[in-house]
Amino acid sequence: MRTILVIALSFIALTIHAQSKKFTYSLQGITTVKIDTDTKIKIESNTSKELSISEFSNHHDDEYCGSCGHDQDEHSHSKKLEDKTKGLTAIYPGGKDDTNGFGLAIDKEGKTLIVTDLKSHMQRHGLSISLPKSMNIVVDTGNLGALEIAGFTSEVEAKTNTGTIVMKDVTGPITAHSNTGNITIEFSKVSQASPITVSTSVSEIDVTLPESTKANLKLNTRGTVYTNFDIEMPKKDNLKAVRGSQNIVSTLNNGGVQIKLKSSLGNIYLRRK
Amino acid sequence: MMECREIKDRLMAYAMDEISEEEKQQIDHHIESCKGCVQELEETIAFLNVLNTVKEEQPSTQLKENFEALLEDEINKEERPVLRLSFTREWTTFVKVAASILVVLGSFFLGKVSNTNASNQQQQQKILLALLENQSASKRILAISKTNSYSIKDTRIIDALINKMFVDKNVNVRLAAAEALAKFSSLEKVRDALLKALEIENEPSIQIELIQILAEIQEKRALTPMQKLLDNEETPNYVKQELAYSMPNLI
CATH class of the missing domain: 1.25.10.10 (Leucine-rich Repeat Variant)
Known part of the structure; x- marks a missing residue:
């Protein structure tokens, strides 16, 4: 009986500990949140009016960084760090930590909130961020970061260098670019407000659209386009094809918002849902 | 001598040739040296020209006869002289207000028209x-x-x-x-x-x-x-x- 009680108590203590490792910030009057970091970030939508940030928990780390040297001692390691930093404050060349030890600077510029990661990617194993469903988001994950985002009805602007971009349950407008990372986007609905643009230098683009989406499509790649939409191909005129690059201009359901997918070398997959 | 302000008040009457010879001379003399009055006079004349181009509604002759009969009755009843001077003065003020409204509206529409085309x-x-x-x-x-x-x-x-x-x-x-x-x-x-x-x-x-x-x-x-x-x-x-x-x- 006693052991059960001890286990229960320690479990509660652990949960409280986990919860305390979370930073929240009110987004009153903010319409756009801009995030600059060099690590993998995962953004989820919430129904509150605030930004909340937490670090990836351990088992997520294993999944993500695999052999990057962090072991199960992580917990005791951070305890030691707490002892070592007692009475000290972390300072960063990039700005002041506004997040209570998370190593992020927070600035306001009009209606835009700018969150800048002050720590190097060596010390990060991913950040988990939650934002209101209708908040506009601008993310730049620097050189090595990747992005995973789900459940937004707002405008999303994303840029990665080598990391992948994965978006689920989004409506656009979307503007996404990755240099060498694959981009996968699953739309729940397509906003007709303004253009959707996805581009990558060498990687693949995989986009899923609802069947009834109205759009003007522009698909451009040196790779191959695969789709299960009925795309009407413009009649071939007498011009010769230019260096085997595929440039498909067509409409879906009599046309609508501009959707442009461009990969210099990778395949494009356009799926119907 | 009349003052500039007084002259301005009489310009409408002047333009319509409804003033005495003496007054006319005074005004003639004044506007030789006053640019403001010359401009005002020009505007007044321009405005009167606009008014003249508008066709007046002609009342029926019967109405005129009836009116004149009534008027004669009234004159007979009360032998008070008509204060013509003060009457014209009020009338000119009214015309001035109307003119300024016309100018404002005119410039507004003019601006609107040129905007819709060229700009x-x-x-x-x-x-x-x-x-x-x-x-x-x-x-x-x-x-x-x-x-x-x-x-x-x-x-x-x-x-x-x-x-x-x-x-x-x-x-x-x-x-x-x-x-x-x-x-x-x-x-x-x-x-x-x-x-x-x-x-x-x-x-x-x-x-x-x-x-x-x-x-x-x-x-x-x-x-x-x-x-x-x-x-x-x-x-x-x-x-x-x-x-x-x-x-x-x-x-």
Whole structure:
């Protein structure tokens, strides 16, 4: 009986500990949140009016960084760090930590909130961020970061260098670019407000659209386009094809918002849902 | 002597020739030396001309007879003289207010008409230029896609596109600007800008786009920056492949 009680108590203590490792910030009057970091970030939508940030928990780390040297001692390691930093404050060349030890600077510029990661990617194993469903988001994950985002009805602007971009349950407008990372986007609905643009230098683009989406499509790649939409191909005129690059201009359901997918070398997959 | 203000009050009567000879002389003398009154007099005359062009409603002759009969009755009843002077004065004030309202309305409509015609295009250009600076990348791309309908004569639009290709912080916006500029490549300015962009751009996907555009428009001067890019160790392999593919087209 006693052991059960001890286990229960320690479990509660652990949960409280986990919860305390979370930073929240009110987004009153903010319409756009801009995030600059060099690590993998995962953004989820919430129904509150605030930004909340937490670090990836351990088992997520294993999944993500695999052999990057962090072991199960992580917990005791951070305890030691707490002892070592007692009475000290972390300072960063990039700005002041506004997040209570998370190593992020927070600035306001009009209606835009700018969150800048002050720590190097060596010390990060991913950040988990939650934002209101209708908040506009601008993310730049620097050189090595990747992005995973789900459940937004707002405008999303994303840029990665080598990391992948994965978006689920989004409506656009979307503007996404990755240099060498694959981009996968699953739309729940397509906003007709303004253009959707996805581009990558060498990687693949995989986009899923609802069947009834109205759009003007522009698909451009040196790779191959695969789709299960009925795309009407413009009649071939007498011009010769230019260096085997595929440039498909067509409409879906009599046309609508501009959707442009461009990969210099990778395949494009356009799926119907 | 009458004062300037008094004279201004009598100008309407003067213009309508409804004043005494003595008063007329005084006013004549005054306006020789007063520019303000001359202007006011001119405006008054102009206004009277407008009024004269408006066709007056003619009352029936019967009405006139009835009115005159009534008037005679009234005059017989009360032998009070009619204060004609004060009557005209009130009337002129009224006309002045009406005139100023007419002037205000006139200038408003005049402005509106000229706006809808000549400035409409300018207005649209202004909106487009503002949209190019919008905070949202998607809106900026929308603005760039709208430049499609402009011609090589619209230098402000072309300059704005060149600016976007160089300084916009979003890769997709710069890419869209470069693509849009390809349409205006008959301009020397645009060709120069595309060349310059190839020299300074670091983003591989834009480098590839620029290489393709420059090869397509047969810009032979591009060979120098292309060779530089090919020799640069930092250039990614896939950009080098693109260069190796496009450069023979220019030689």
